[in-house]
Amino acid sequence: MFGEYSLGDLGAIFAMQGFAGLILFSVYVLMALGLAIIFGQMGVINMAHGEFMILGAYMTYLCSGFFQAHLPALFPAYFFVAMALAFVAAGALGMLVEWGLIRHLYKRPLDTLLATWGLSLILQQAYRSIFGAREVGVELPSWMMGSVQATDAIEIPINGLFVMAVTVLITLVVAGLLFASRYGKQVRAVMQNRVMAGAVGIDTGRVDCLTFGLGCGIAGIAGSAFTMIGSTGPTSGQLYIVDTFLIVVFGGAASLMGTIASAFSISQTQSTLEFFLSGSTAKVITLLAVVGILMLRPQGLFTLKVRR
Amino acid sequence: MKPKALNDNPFMKPVEWASLALLCVLIFGLLPLALDGFRLNLVGKYLTYAFVALGLVICWGTCGILSLGQGVFFGLGGYCMAMYLKLEASSVENTKIQSTPGIPDFMDWNQITALPWFWKPFHSLPLTLIAVVLVPTLFAFIVGAAMFKRRVGGTYFAIITQAIAAILTILIVGQQGYTGGINGITDLRTLHGWDIRTDTAKTILYFVNGGLLVACVLVAQFVKRSKLGRILVAMRDKEDRVRFSGYGVASFKIFAFCLAAAFAAIGGAMFTLQVGFMSPSFVGIVPSIEMVIYAAVGGRLSLFGAIYGTLLVNWAKTTFSESFPELWLFGLGALFIAVVLAFPDGLAGIWRQHVEPRLTRRAKAAPAALPQGAPAE
Numbered sequence: 068m069f070g071e072y073s074l075g076d077l078g079a080i081f082a083m084q085g086f087a088g089l090i091l092f093s094v095y096v097l098m099a100l101g102l103a104i105i106f107g108q109m110g111v112i113n114m115a116h117g118e119f120m121i122l123g124a125y126m127t128y129l130c131s132g133f134f135q136a137h138l139p140a141l142f143p144a145y146f147f148v149a150m151a152l153a154f155v156a157a158g159a160l161g162m163l164v165e166w167g168l169i170r171h172l173y174k175r176p177l178d179t180l181l182a183t184w185g186l187s188l189i190l191q192q193a194y195r196s197i198f199g200a201r202e203v204g205v206e207l208p209s210w211m212m213g214s215v216q217a218t219d220a221i222e223i224p225i226n227g228l229f230v231m232a233v234t235v236l237i238t239l240v241v242a243g244l245l246f247a248s249r250y251g252k253q254v255r256a257v258m259q260n261r262v263m264a265g266a267v268g269i270d271t272g273r274v275d276c277l278t279f280g281l282g283c284g285i286a287g288i289a290g291s292a293f294t295m296i297g298s299t300g301p302t303s304g305q306l307y308i309v310d311t312f313l314i315v316v317f318g319g320a321a322s323l324m325g326t327i328a329s330a331f332s333i334s335q336t337q338s339t340l341e342f343f344l345s346g347s348t349a350k351v352i353t354l355l356a357v358v359g360i361l362m363l364r365p366q367g368l369f370t371l372k373v374r375r
Numbered sequence: 376m377k378p379k380a381l382n383d384n385p386f387m388k389p390v391e392w393a394s395l396a397l398l399c400v401l402i403f404g405l406l407p408l409a410l411d412g413f414r415l416n417l418v419g420k421y422l423t424y425a426f427v428a429l430g431l432v433i434c435w436g437t438c439g440i441l442s443l444g445q446g447v448f449f450g451l452g453g454y455c456m457a458m459y460l461k462l463e464a465s466s467v468e469n470t471k472i473q474s475t476p477g478i479p480d481f482m483d484w485n486q487i488t489a490l491p492w493f494w495k496p497f498h499s500l501p502l503t504l505i506a507v508v509l510v511p512t513l514f515a516f517i518v519g520a521a522m523f524k525r526r527v528g529g530t531y532f533a534i535i536t537q538a539i540a541a542i543l544t545i546l547i548v549g550q551q552g553y554t555g556g557i558n559g560i561t562d563l564r565t566l567h568g569w570d571i572r573t574d575t576a577k578t579i580l581y582f583v584n585g586g587l588l589v590a591c592v593l594v595a596q597f598v599k600r601s602k603l604g605r606i607l608v609a610m611r612d613k614e615d616r617v618r619f620s621g622y623g624v625a626s627f628k629i630f631a632f633c634l635a636a637a638f639a640a641i642g643g644a645m646f647t648l649q650v651g652f653m654s655p656s657f658v659g660i661v662p663s664i665e666m667v668i669y670a671a672v673g674g675r676l677s678l679f680g681a682i683y684g685t686l687l688v689n690w691a692k693t694t695f696s697e698s699f700p701e702l703w704l705f706g707l708g709a710l711f712i713a714v715v716l717a718f719p720d721g722l723a724g725i726w727r728q729h730v731e732p733r734l735t736r737r738a739k740a741a742p743a744a745l746p747q748g749a750p751a752e
Contacts, residue, residue, distance in 0.1 A: 112530055114664075171716060176530050177441045178715045181671060184664055185711025192704035309541045309660065312534045347549030354542045358535060362521040365531065 080342055088338030089227035090296045093234040094120075095330040097289030098307060099314040100241060103326045105282035106315055108245075108258045109275065111169055112180040115187035116311060117304025119161060119283040122190070123153030123290025124299040125198060131205040143208040150233065150291045157287025162280035169279060170272065173261065187305070194301040202300035230292045237288060241281075242323055254278050313357050319367030329368055333357060386600055390731075394679045395592065402585040412574045419581040419649045421689040422588055424449075426642025428670040428681035429588075429595055430635030435667070436675035437599060438631040439611030440528065444536030445639050445666050447543050448511040450658030452640025454547075454554075455510055457653035458494060459503035460563035460571075480562070485552030494553075500567050507644040508637050515636030519629040528614075528628075537660055544659040559654025563647070571648055584645045588682070591638050595678050598634065607631055639666075668707075671714050674723025684722055 098120055105113045113119075130149035134142045164186060172179045211229060214222040245251040256264040257274045265271045290299075297303060314333055318325030333353060340349035361367070387395070406418055427445045435441045461479045470476045473483040478490050496502045518539065522532055547554045555561070563571070570576060598604050606627055610617045618624045647653045656662065665688075673684020688710070695703040718724055 106530075110530070112533070168712065168716070175715075175719075177533065178719065180441070180443075180530070180533060181664075181667065182712050182715040185708040185715070187708075188704045188711070189708035192701070192708070195704075196701065305661075309538055313538050316531060316534055345549065347545050351542055351546050351549065354538055354545075358538055358542065361535060362525070365522070365525045365527040 081339055083222065084339045084342050085335055086223045086227060088334050089224070089231050090292060091338055092331055092334040093227075093230040094289050094293050094296065094307070095310065095314055095334045096234050096327055097237065097285055097292060098311040099318070099326045099330050100238060100323070101282040101285035101289065102311050102315045103318070103323060104241070104245075104285070105279060106312070107322075107326075108254060109278060109282075110173070110176050110258070111279070112176060112183065112312075113282070114180055114184040114308060115164070115190060116183075116283075116286055117306070117308040118187045118190035118194075119157045119286040119304075120290040120293060120307065121194065121299060121301070121304040122157045122160060123287030124294050124303070125194065125203075125290075126153040126156050126287065127291045127294045128198075128203050128205050128299060135206060143210055146208065146211070146229075146291070150288050153287035153291045154284040155287075157290070158280040158284030161283025162276050164283075165276045165279035170275060173275075187308075191301045191305075198301070200301060202298035202303070204298040205294045207295065226295050230295065233288070233292070237285060238323075238327065241285070244281075245323070250274075250277070310354075313354065313361075317357050317361060317367055322367070325368050387596060391596070391679075395589075398592070398679060398682065399589060402588070403582065407578070407581070412577065415581055416577050416649060417693065418686070419577070419584050420646065421686050422584055422682075423642040423646040423649065424666060424669060424689065425588060425682045425685040426591060426645070427635075427639040427666045428673060428685045429591055429678060430638035431667060431670035432675060432678055432681045433595055433598060433607075433638075434631045434635035435670065436677075437604060437611065438607040438628060440628055440632060441533045441667070442536045442632065442635065443533050443660065443663050443667065444540040445635065446658045446660075446663035447536075447540050448515060448636040448639035449643040449646070449662075449666070450543065450547075450653070450655070451511040451514060452507050452643030453647040453653040453657065454560065454643075455497070455503060455507045455640075456644040456647040457560040457563060458497040459500065460566060460647065461560050462494065462497055463567070464562060464564040479555070479560070481555045481558075481560075482552055487552045491553055508640055511640035511643075512633050512637045515633045516629060519632040520625075523625040523628040523632075526625075537663070540658060540660050540663050544655045547655040547658060555654075557655060559652055559656070561652040561654075563651050566648065572651065577649065580645070580649050584649065587641060587645065591641065592678050592682070595634075595638075599678070603627070603630075665707075668711055668714070670721075672710065672721050674721030674726075676720060677723030680721055680723030680726070687722070 098116065101119075102113065102116050105111050105116070127146075127149040130145050130152060134145040134148075138145075164183075168182055168186065169179060172182060207226060211226040214224045215228070243251075245254060253264070253269050253274050256267075256269060257271045257278075261271055264274075290304075293299070293303075293307075310333070314330045315326055317333065318327070318329035336356070337349055337353045340352060343349075344352070402422070407415055410418065427449055430448075431442070431445060465477065465479045467477040470478070470480065470483070473480065475483055475488045478487065482490075496506065518536070522528075522535065527535070547559075548557045550556075565571060571580065598607075606617060606622060610622075610624055610627060614624055643653070643657070646657070669685040669688050670681045671684070672688050673682065674680030691706070691710075692703065695706055714721060720727070
C-alpha cells in the first residue's frame, strides 16, 4: 500500500495525518484520562463515560448558540467558557451519579458495568428528548479556523494545536493533583484500601465523590474538543467508549503515562492507516492489533510489577 | 448446614422438576394454543435469546466470567446458518439475471465474481450444522485460552470481549461483498428444499427451537449439578484457593466460556431459521449487553429464571416500543439500574426469598418454619 509513494511523500503524509490526528488524540487522551481515574484508580467500569463526554459537547453547542445570539462581541472567546461549563456540568452530573448509584456498588465492579450501561441508555434518551435526534454542530470562532503552513507539504490545523495545548495543561493539572497534592494522596489511599483509609480518618465518601466527578468532568472537556471533529448526536458517545476502554487497558490501567502513550499510539495508527485504507478497515486493524497485543501482554504497556 | 456427600445430590430437586414441567407446558402447550402465528414466531425469536441467557448463567452466574461479547457467538452461529440458506436461495436458476449466476446477490452487487473460499463449505447441510456449533466454540476456545491462560479475568475480560464484539461488527459492515454488510444476509427461502417461510414451517421451527432449548437446559443442569459445576462455583468465589488445590483453573474457565458460546451459537442459528435473516445488529456491543440483562433480570444463578427473564424483557420491549417508543430506553435503563441495585439475583432471587419460603410454610403448615437458606447453587 506504500508502493506508489516516494519516501519524502510518505514522511509528509505521516506528518500531515499525525497533525490531523491531533484532535482525535486529544479527545482520546482526555476521555482516557477521565476513565483512567475512574476505572484505573476506582475500579468502576463506567459505561456511561461516552455520555458524559456528549454532555460536554452539548454544553459547547449551547454556549456557541448563546454567544452567537446574545454576546457576539465575546464570541471569539466562547470556547474557554464552553470548556469550563462542560467540565462543571459533566462533573456535577458525575458527582450526582456517584452519590445515587456508584457508591452502593464498590464491592461489585462487574455490576457497575450493568448499572452505568443503564445510565447511559437513560442519558441517551434524555439527550434525544431535549436536543432532538438530529446531530448538531458548533460554529468555531474564526481565529481557530485555518492552519499553520509548516513546510510546503505539511499543514498544522490551529484548532488541533489549541486542543493539544489544553490537553497538555489538563494532563499536567491532573498529574499534579493526583501525585503531588494532599487530595491525590487521599485518593490513592482510598483506592488501595477503602476501609483502612477510612480508619485513618479520610472521608472516603467525599474522596470517591470528588474523584468520580473529576473523571466525568474531564470527559466533559473531551466532549468540547470532540465538537471540532464530529457532529454531536445522542449516541455519538457510544462509538468512543470501546476505544477508550481499550486505551486505558492497553496503557496499563493504573498508569497515567501509559494512558497517554497508548492514546497516542492508537489514535496515530488509526489516523495514519485511514489515509491508506478505508476508515472501517483502519479501525479494525487498529483494534485487532490492540487486542492481539493485550492477549500477549494482558497487563498493558506500562505497569507496576504486581503478582496477581 | 451439614456437608452432604456428592452422590446424595439428585440430578434435579422436585422443585426443579416441577419448574421444568411448567416450562415445557408453557412452551409446548400454553403459548402455541394462546397465540396466533405471528406472535408465536415472535416468542420463538425471544426464545432464541434465551439460549444466550442460559449460557450466561453457566459462564457468568456459575463461573463468574462476565462476557460482553455473547452477540459474537450468537452472530457467528446465525451467520453460518444464513450462509447455507443464502447459497441455497442463490441457485443458478434463481440468479440468472446476475452477471455471475450462482453466487449470493450482494456479492454480485459488489463486483465479486467467484464464491470466496470460506463460503464453499456451506453448500453442504451437514457441514453447516457442524460449523454452526464448531466455529463459534472454536473461536471462544481461542479467545478463552489466550485470556485465561494468562490469568486475565473479571473486568478486563469483559472489556476485551466487548472490543471483539465491536471489531466483528465493523468487519462485517465493512466487508460488504463477503458478508452482506449492514443489511446482513437477507432473502432466505429454503432449508434443504423445505420452504421455511410458510406458517406450518414456522410452527415446526418453533417446536424444534423449544425442544433444543429444553435440551440445553438439561445439559446446563447436568453441568451445574456435576462435580465440574461445583468447581466452577468454587472458582467464582475463591479462585486462588481452587488453584492451590491443584485444579487447572484456566481449563475450567475455557470450558464454561465455550459452553456458553455453543449455546449462543445454537440460539443464533435458530434465530436465522425463524426470523429469516441475520445482520450485524445482533453481533455488536448493544445486543450483547442486552443479552446480559436478560440473564440478570431472570437471575444470574437460575437456568429457568434466565428463560423467564428473557421472555419478560423482550415482551416488555415489544409492548413498550410499540406504544411508547420514547419511554422504552428510559425503562430499559431503569431496569438495568434496579436489577443491579435492588435485585442482584433477579426474578429467581425474588422467588427464592419471598415466594418459596411462604409456599413451603403453607404446604407444611409447620409451626413457624424458618426461611431456608438459598439452595446450594
